[in-house]
Amino acid sequence: MTKNRWDNGITHHDGEAREFISTYFSQTGRRVLILASAGFDLRSTAVSRAIAQTGVTCRGIFIREERPNADQALRARADKNAEQLKIVVPDSKVVFIDIFDPVDQAVVGARRLTRDVLPILAEGEPPTDIVVDASALSIGISFPLVRLLDNLYGQKPGTPNVHLFVTEDPHQDDQVKPDHAERPMWVPGCDGDAGSDLKSKSIRLWIPQLVLYRTEALRRIHDFVDATETCPILPFPARDLRRGDVLLEHYRTLLIDTWEVDPRSYIFAAEREPLDLYRTLLRIDDARQKVYGQQGGSLMVLSPIGSKLLGLGALLAALDRDFPVAYLETVSYAAQLGAMKNLEPDDWPIVHLWLSGVPYA
Template sequence: MTRPWRWDPCIAHSGAEVVNFINDYFAGKDRNVLVIAGAGFDPRAGVISTQLAAAGARLRGLFFQEIRPKPSTGLVSRANNNASALTTAVPDHEIVPVEIFGTDLAVVGGRNVASFVGSQTFEDITDVVVDVSALSVGTSFPTIRLLVERIQKGKGPPNLHLFVAHDPALDGAIQTVASDSPGYVHGFKGGLTLDKFGGAAKLWLPQLATGKRAALGRLHEFLTPHDTCPILPFPARDPRLGDALAEEFLSELESAWSVDTRDIVYADEQDPLDLYRTILRLDDLRKPVFSEVGGSVLVLSPLGSKVMALGALMAALERDLPVAYLEALGYDLDASVPTAADSTHLVHIWLEGDAYPQPRPPLYNERTNAS
């Protein structure tokens, strides 16, 4: 028996609809908004906060600066400029430095940010906005999970919104210097550490992205999955992107990962709900098939588009799926890339709150729920 889906239906907006929603909803006099965003080098850092401020929303800001070893002078300068723009848009704010690595290069960013967010009070806040545009997966996923779990326990905030300024060309232009320590995003180990999943059929769903061959190769070695179903963006803003990625990962698809062409997953690059529904359908199909032979577990690796990463996040939250990830030691961005984003596609997901009837389908947890 399949479980009901928590975000079906889901309230979402795309493109110009997002601006209309911001202007109509957040400008209300009864709205007190906490916006959580990244104050890093990414040109998209201030897009959502500036839009909220322009709508007249009453804002308080928590802006995370992800600290990594030996950042380049150019990226530090970009980050400082973005922080200045964010603080101008949101005068009531706090800049929060977040160490991503410990002194031994262990990944601690997710735990650090979750600890900070968990210490916040939401007594006067009606809406929390998490803008993932300039936040890494290792930072944004634990933040969102913590907020969802607080809402589940009735500890607020009443409403949780996810926003992203989508620009696939910019995603491709940001080069990642990957660490050598693959692992699981903080709070997203799923059931893999449980004895009952020792013999489970492990299906890996990596999101293919330009320049991520080495990172995904290390994750494959770390996971040793039984099967792999790579995720390609289609439809996409660049209609040839899927073909280009298939060509870039040709040796992995044909040899290292042994992928049948029928096992490739296609998901709309600009619609996180498309990938969310696809992952849940795969999970529903596999559960009864493998129930008598050790069970099935899906492992996600969202290393590409931030919009598609939101779809993976929603599926991981709902089914307690593990998220395998290789944190970035650093980044490189060509100086020719504009300091301000000018061609972004906005996406909004109303993740939790007043818009949904109660009771809602619960989030699943492998540690507390029966199979």
């Protein structure tokens, strides 16, 4: 059986996460580089503010995802968040990343991210710690960014510690409605060679994460992946104990009549523990490789389009086993700002995951 990188992964939740921030980042000699979103989401500033309050030497790269025809109210909210981030971390830059090419509308966000952010990583005194706050970053940006950092620093001695943070609230996510692009695609840097001739012979298992109001998006991704089997992810346990039931009812026709999902094929993963889903996915892969090893092999395709924390679990699995990740890029967002929680930055629940560095040396 393959050794798993994060079987003994380090995570902290809520009060423990804030205690980790206050004790760890206040240590003498720490230099922190924060990469976070300068978007409209109210959670954009929580992690950066918590780290900056420790007094640690830090600088920031705040990513502004630019999409055509963005809602002006959301753009104004993003401008306000960007101003607050620059106050919290004065030594910082806001980097504007076009997600779509203005000429042919091709998805170019990941390429622009690498082009514009990579040179900034080399500026100044090398950091002891790099923090990625994925709370308000899209999949098309956060996954390639973490892949880039893992390629640069993961499992290499003498390189910075890399931390992932998420400030998540499923209710908050339900208030944001994305307008998706027409054509699904592989997340850049996380395609797992799914289009190669060798992988085309593999028996494909599609593992989508169910989230409300994404019926058409999931339908398109399913057709794109062309999988033999489908095993949807349901959050359990979850803050809302009925959330799994609500999702099953919402997608009843699609799951039963269209995809013909066997009742035994659902994957239950703890909503706030990314390592739970990570370990589950790797156990499934180990079992399938034994069964299908002589029949062209098994290929697991992930589509984490819902919960940020479950998305981190899928990301870890993709980094560890090079699973392909299929998704639909977002053209624009609509958000019910009045229905969104307006908590103070210190009140948002935070989850920390130590991706690489000293503990894993």
